[in-house]
Amino acid sequence: DSGVTQTPKHLITATGQRVTLRCSPRSGDLSVYWYQQSLDQGLQFLIQYYNGEERAKGNILERFSAQQFPDLHSELNLSSLELGDSALYFCASSRGPGTEAFFGQGTRLTVV
């Protein structure tokens, strides 16, 4: 158990819908990262937060948004979902930049 909790584990939704993925980082970790992994693909960086502030952004679609709350948990919002958004979405947390990131078990999103 990495200590990073992601909910839900599985999500099936229809095209055009909106979903929210939740991440609780390890106790004491200030950095949260979101990654997308499509089937048999590598990890695509979406966005990073550090202590509530956005610190780095990847090729995150405009339909996607995220935030980190004062209690350090983070949410990734995906809207106007398309079939191609089906993927495993990982949250990872670390003490801060440069320290190893620990990953949650991921949320498997299926858009039908």
Added chain:
Amino acid sequence: AQTVTQSQPEMSVQEAETVTLSCTYDTSESDYYLFWYKQPPSRQMILVIRQEAYKQQNATENRFSVNFQKAAKSFSLKISDSQLGDAAMYFCAYWGGGYSSASKIIFGSGTRLSIRP
């Protein structure tokens, strides 16, 4: 921009043998960290080993060790006494830019390792 390259999409090794997975990276930064992550069929991402660029000594974790060649920008992972449970996708990852920097962890495309019994 920093890049991480894993040139071996697939590798196979006999159980109990040793295998080396290759990784190269490109960066102009002097302060950075390198990682190897393992992703078994469960798709959980598991940290295997971590290396700080300022340390010349290669990191070791039990049967896992790295060969860090800073000048060549190479960071290979050696798995000794391979076990069936080592079968997984292995990702090389890079983080750089200093503690206060806003930067992401960059992952390579992965190497799928299979173990032959």
